[in-house]
Amino acid sequence: MEVYLDNASTTQVSKEVFEAMKPYLVSEFGNPSSLHNKGIRIRKVINSSRKQIAQLLNCDDKEIYFTSCGTESTNWALKGLAFANKTKGEIITTKIEHHATLHTVQFLEELGFTVHYLDVDKQGFINLDQLRLLINDNTLVVSIILANNEIGTIQNVKEISKICESSSTYLHLDAVQAITHIPINIKELNVDLISISGHKFHAPKGIGLLYIKKGTHIANLIHGGQQENNLRSGTENVPYIVGITKALSIGINKYKEYKDRLNKYAQYFIDKLKENNIDFILNGPQISDNRLPGNLNISFKDLDGSDITFYLNKARIMVSTGSACDSTSIEPSHVLKAINIPNDYINASIRFSIGEYTTFEELEYSINSLINILNDLS
Ligand SMILES: Cc1ncc(COP(=O)(O)O)c(C=O)c1O
Known part of the structure; x- marks a missing residue:
């Protein structure tokens, strides 16, 4: 997949x-x-x-x-x-x-x-x-x-x-x-x-x-x-x-259905991380009308973002660290610096952006793979 x-x-x-x-x-x-x-x-x-x-x-x-x-x-x-x-x-x-x-x-x-x-x-x-x-x-x-x-x-x-x-x-x-x-x-x-x-x-x-x-x-x-x-x-x-x-x-006509589904998916993702005792911070607002549907920017404690993205990519899961333009740079992005993420989290910040075509099956596969990767890296 x-x-x-x-x-x-x-x-x-x-x-x-x-x-x-x-x-x-x-x-x-x-x-x-x-x-x-x-x-x-x-x-x-x-x-x-x-x-x-x-x-x-x-x-x-x-x-x-x-x-x-x-x-x-x-x-x-x-x-x-x-x-x-x-x-x-x-x-x-x-x-x-x-x-x-x-x-x-x-x-x-x-x-x-x-x-x-x-x-x-x-x-x-x-x-x-x-x-x-x-x-x-x-x-x-x-x-x-x-x-x-x-x-x-x-x-x-x-x-x-x-x-x-x-x-x-x-x-x-x-x-x-x-x-x-x-x-x-x-x-x-x-x-x-x-x-x-x-x-x-x-x-x-x-x-x-x-x-x-x-x-x-x-x-x-x-x-x-x-x-x-x-x-x-x-x-x-x-x-x-x-x-x-x-x-x-x-896009405008589908907005309501799109928002509800993506917010549900994003919340499911977060709940799974909590259930599995993963130490993380959700950067930005809680999942609500104040946050872009499908956007999950998550920092993991004491890890390196490039290791996580490497193993995710090996599992054929495509995400980005920081903004796309920053994905080759190790420096935390200007946005993450501006919101003052604690130092022990800032080096492993990953953006998962779920989209209209993301299926529940793909989401489930991604969360399970991520949890395995995080456990192996810890
Ligand atoms: C918030 C924001 N502004 C501007 C741009 C630039 O848009 P484009 O890629 O169409 O030049 C992007 C693209 O990532 C963006 O996310």
């Missing part, structure tokens, strides 16, 4: 998504900027995809922009705001962002912006009082990871958005892990920009979205043709636009 428990890194393209995309790879291949019938037909497909996405997320279709991935969306959001709003010089983000955000704000720091990094508590929730203290008339944007990719913490966006509104600061959310895994109603959230990536919810890699609220002053990241309302150039990736639309529609 081969078990894929790394769904936070990426997911497989679903059959429905693949089937929906197929015609646009082969027969309906026209360029949407062409003025002949093949082009006009494809232009209509993009327009209707954008409308469908806007309906699913509760926003206007003119506020949805197609990009190549979550990293591009976040780069565009932050650099685009920085380049278009030269009168403000401060950015607030958190210590537990994905590198897409951290490396972008570091680049902006080199250009002269002052960046503040909010602390988080032991479960990864940001310090709202610190945000209230730091935010001021010179703050251009607050950029927050809605659901953390390593430890699954879901932030309280309503409170964050109230704080941003009071000082007319833009609010950008990295919702790459959150989308389809928690409900997102843009009008209710009251945010200005949202980054989304298709490959986290069964669309292919290479397609993302950026929501940009009407009235936002933002500069282009990619210059060229007039695509995406003159703001994001490049011939549109129509098959993938169709794919992300289909995946979003399926």
